[in-house]
Amino acid sequence: MTVLLAAAWSEVAQQVVSGLATGSIYASLALGIVIIYRSTGVINFAQGEMATFSTFIAWWLIEDPNGPDWPYWAAFVVVLVISFAGGVLLERVLIRPVEQAPVLTIVMVTLGLAIALNGLIGWIWGAETRSFPGAFSTRPIHVGSVTFSIQDAGFIAVMLAAVLCLYLFFRFTKAGLGLRAAAAGGEASRLLGVRVGWMLALGWGIATMLGALSGMMTAPTAFLDPNMMQGVLLYAFAAAVLGGLDSPIGAVVGGLALGVLLNLLGTYVDFFGGQMRLVGGLLVILGVLLIRPQGLFGRVAVRRV
Amino acid sequence: MRLLTVRGEVLGKAAAAGAFVLAVALVPLALADYQAYEFALVGAYFVAVCGLNILTGYTGQISLGHGAFMALGGYTTAILATDHGIDPVWTIPIGGLVAGLAGFAFGIPALRLSGLYLALVTFGIAVAAPALARKLEGLTGGSTGKNVPLPKAHWGLRLSSNDWLYYQNWTVALVLLLAAWLLLRGRTGRAFRAVRDSEVAAVSFGVHLPTYKTLAFGVSAFYAGVAGSLFAITVAYVNPDSYPIKLSVYLVVGAVAAGLGSLWGLVFGAALIEYLPTKAADISSTAPDVIFGAVLIAVMLLLPSGAAGLLRRLWAFAARLYTRPRVQ
Numbered sequence: 342m343t344v345l346l347a348a349a350w351s352e353v354a355q356q357v358v359s360g361l362a363t364g365s366i367y368a369s370l371a372l373g374i375v376i377i378y379r380s381t382g383v384i385n386f387a388q389g390e391m392a393t394f395s396t397f398i399a400w401w402l403i404e405d406p407n408g409p410d411w412p413y414w415a416a417f418v419v420v421l422v423i424s425f426a427g428g429v430l431l432e433r434v435l436i437r438p439v440e441q442a443p444v445l446t447i448v449m450v451t452l453g454l455a456i457a458l459n460g461l462i463g464w465i466w467g468a469e470t471r472s473f474p475g476a477f478s479t480r481p482i483h484v485g486s487v488t489f490s491i492q493d494a495g496f497i498a499v500m501l502a503a504v505l506c507l508y509l510f511f512r513f514t515k516a517g518l519g520l521r522a523a524a525a526g527g528e529a530s531r532l533l534g535v536r537v538g539w540m541l542a543l544g545w546g547i548a549t550m551l552g553a554l555s556g557m558m559t560a561p562t563a564f565l566d567p568n569m570m571q572g573v574l575l576y577a578f579a580a581a582v583l584g585g586l587d588s589p590i591g592a593v594v595g596g597l598a599l600g601v602l603l604n605l606l607g608t609y610v611d612f613f614g615g616q617m618r619l620v621g622g623l624l625v626i627l628g629v630l631l632i633r634p635q636g637l638f639g640r641v642a643v644r645r646v
Numbered sequence: 647m648r649l650l651t652v653r654g655e656v657l658g659k660a661a662a663a664g665a666f667v668l669a670v671a672l673v674p675l676a677l678a679d680y681q682a683y684e685f686a687l688v689g690a691y692f693v694a695v696c697g698l699n700i701l702t703g704y705t706g707q708i709s710l711g712h713g714a715f716m717a718l719g720g721y722t723t724a725i726l727a728t729d730h731g732i733d734p735v736w737t738i739p740i741g742g743l744v745a746g747l748a749g750f751a752f753g754i755p756a757l758r759l760s761g762l763y764l765a766l767v768t769f770g771i772a773v774a775a776p777a778l779a780r781k782l783e784g785l786t787g788g789s790t791g792k793n794v795p796l797p798k799a800h801w802g803l804r805l806s807s808n809d810w811l812y813y814q815n816w817t818v819a820l821v822l823l824l825a826a827w828l829l830l831r832g833r834t835g836r837a838f839r840a841v842r843d844s845e846v847a848a849v850s851f852g853v854h855l856p857t858y859k860t861l862a863f864g865v866s867a868f869y870a871g872v873a874g875s876l877f878a879i880t881v882a883y884v885n886p887d888s889y890p891i892k893l894s895v896y897l898v899v900g901a902v903a904a905g906l907g908s909l910w911g912l913v914f915g916a917a918l919i920e921y922l923p924t925k926a927a928d929i930s931s932t933a934p935d936v937i938f939g940a941v942l943i944a945v946m947l948l949l950p951s952g953a954a955g956l957l958r959r960l961w962a963f964a965a966r967l968y969t970r971p972r973v974q
Contacts, residue, residue, distance in 0.1 A: 630755040
């Protein structure tokens, strides 16, 4: 009996650790969604496709036989920079003209961007699946009865490092303060000399960088193809809703919790194995909206009518 | 004078509507058989785009899951027709009802907060629906899907099967267009538009937001379900890939290109969904997606009222040309 329990316990611990690793991917993408939502009140449906695009650029730099054949970490840094610039550019060119328009209009523009990018990726790189190198080895490490890979630990570390950088940025730099001010009240901060338009572009740049991070973490296990991030985007939405759409902490906690929850569901509930994981993600969104619409850490929306 | 112009406008619109119905009735005479088939599909998309317009154009809510509601209608038709031997024609309203009820059920949690949450939930539905269709193998036939019996002309009409499909789809489309017009011109339509333009103002005038938002979503899902049934009967099979998430996005592009908040441009939006992918595939297999995306962005940025808005401007321009001499 004790042996059986011990075996069951180590299996659970196993699923929790690998759930935290996948959860880190969801958390990065969810964080990008939350940053854009906080500053503009819009959900960016192109977040997943933008991440895929960044990952394809990384693939071209590292793996493509006709590419420049760069080492992984050099490409990693360059892709983050390109993604940041691309995000700023997209905001300036596509979102800026509709900034004052109804939310519906802006969401439609992000949707158009999503499908156009998806087509563009297929156009440039073709629709076949490709393998993408991992930054970390998949060699297993044994801690007690739990086995996990260096890659799992690496994903969690990368995500935590990104969160730390963001915290330092928002807390201790002038641009970070400006971004928070722009998110808190556009008109008031504009009067105080914050360049709100550029702050929003900065937010898009950061969000795109976070997307690139999640894309490059997804690709080694899921393989790279134009639709790679479609499912991940659903999980990121679920993570953001679970944590509260306007809470960055919520996105991280929500992402990790969702990764663990879906892993456990997939292992112990027959119904949610394989592709049905997607249905699990959808049910989490619906469940949160029914029970606690503001999510775990979100602010309750108060409307004066 | 004022009365005359108003009456002139009403007459003009009635004439345009009459001409449209007549054109729909006569078009097959000028078509090759396979073209009738393509036009039949346009009819199915017409219904879906019309439903999406009720939701997005008139009520200001976004659905990215109308492809999944079409799937619900299509599967209902396939299951009833194949497993229970019901004439496919009679499964069309049932497909609509099943999708409409599902719309109500999903609308209740999704519409408690802002319209963005509906977009999120419906995106989730569209992404998860194919997985669910594969999983429920006993009901849906799993990955292979289900065939729908080939259509035959009813009631002794001597029509080729594609001509029959054309008339079946377009009869349903015109009936539902009329229903949409009747729904939107009265009290309900005003409430929908009030919700779209200002939720706060709508509430102050006594519009119960959750009721009207859920109603709009349910009606819209009903239209999508009917469209899905028509689609399944026309292509004669359903499988999990028949209604991908891309279809949901194409429907949004169709509705936006047709013109949100107006019923005049629907044919244009529906035709775009049917013809653009086949015509643009010559450039590159993924070129249609790039073009659909570009169309969506361009319309949103440059011409938010879509094809209907363009028609309206042309109409106003023509009317000005016509009335100018009298004014002077």
